[in-house]
Amino acid sequence: MSARHSAGLIAAQAALGAAILAGWQALANAGKLDKFFFSRPSDIAARIVQWVRSGSIWPHLITTIEEAAAGFLLGAALGVIFGFALARSPKLGALLDPYIRLLNALPRVVLAPIFLLWFGLGIWSKVALGVTVVFFIVFFNTHQGVRDVDPVLVNNARMLGASEWQLARHVLIPSALTWVFSSLQVSIGFAMIAAVVGEYLGAARGVGYLIAQAEGTFDTTGVFAGMTVLSAVVLLVGWGVARLERWLLRWKS
């Protein structure tokens, strides 16, 4: 941790980024890189500034974040419920096991057109896509967390007088949530990706839609600007999630 945050390293990381951008800019200015295909860092920055100034970026960004958040929350809730139920009922688990594996083996991208057909161009087709991604991550983690709970903890709680519900509430679900929390980064990241992929394939709004629009008009500056905004948001969300995770799992230290 201290090594990652040392001032020297941060300076070196910033220098590397600056060098790459400067090189890109210089090559594009000198005509070695075709601006039509590669754009220029200065153009990309100007585009982002223009988006922010005019405010045109916000509806897209908010839409994408809404889709990702809804997909994550719904997928996580379903994942916890099913993961818990199947872990506590081995028969049901055994019955559904092949189907869950089958569904999980499916590349989610192929579902996107079907969801478009079912749920339309609005946010729900993207939420549905996000749910299919997040559900499985949370489902498997919950399942594992409930089944892996230390039997001593369960016996101790039962000897202290826990009812089935109290056992679930104080022992099994917290144990499962430990696993879910530690996969929070991955599942929220995937929810973002699902939202953008969904928008990319058909939407009227969102950062994915913005990038697809720019591509459609060979506007490479727009594509890169969209990518930059998206990466920045994902990094920011990731940082927030890491802090949240640290707080939720504060008892682990």
Next chain:
Amino acid sequence: MSAIAFEGVTRRFGAYAAIEDIQFDVRPGSFVSVVGPSGCGKSTLLNLAAGLLAPTSGVVRILDQPLDGLNRHAAYMFQQDALLPWKTVLGNVALGLRFRGVASRQAEARAREWVVRVGLERFERAYPAQLSGGMRKRAAMAQSWIVDPAILLMDEPFSALDVHTRHRMEAELLSLWTASPKTILFVTHDLEDAIALSDEVMVLSAGPASRVVATRRGSGAAARSDRYPHQPAFRRDLSGNLVQIAAGSAGEL
């Protein structure tokens, strides 16, 4: 009247008989130790008394009633750490009261008294991972005593501690017991401890099919008046005597 009675209790795991035809009687308020080589079924014996296991044949009686399901009159201190890692010391100690439907504020107030009694007042907001092994055992002790059980089952609760801490914990256990006499069934592989602590020592033969090969008076009864440590001569005597018995029938202790 007896607190715990085993009447011809046998427990098999598949073809393996862990204990066979066990017969004994524990008077209410007495401190009985069970010693024997590892793998002799000591833990099986406790789990049967706790109702976590059902006998293959024979009857376990608790306070003269045949035991069916969990033993509601007993608390259990496990060999492993059984505190919930995601709850603070206070939350863990209050657990038994919460399970019995005591309101959270009231449960916390009573838990706080117990936290003070076991000397953890400065750590009531700490999580188990932040405590030393000895402190975790103190918390576990408070957790099982707070519900004021008639019977306390202890499975080598201090075996993971260093000798010094172990002796301190044992002294504390004795002082708690002096203040509020409960029936204690204490499993250990340490004969010295067994003799020092208890009114009565029960020696199990090596498994499989362990049986009670001897019962002797311990010096614990004396400890109730003049506490810990006890008369060394008496202890040595008894210790030698028991080792002979055990060596004769049970192999190495």
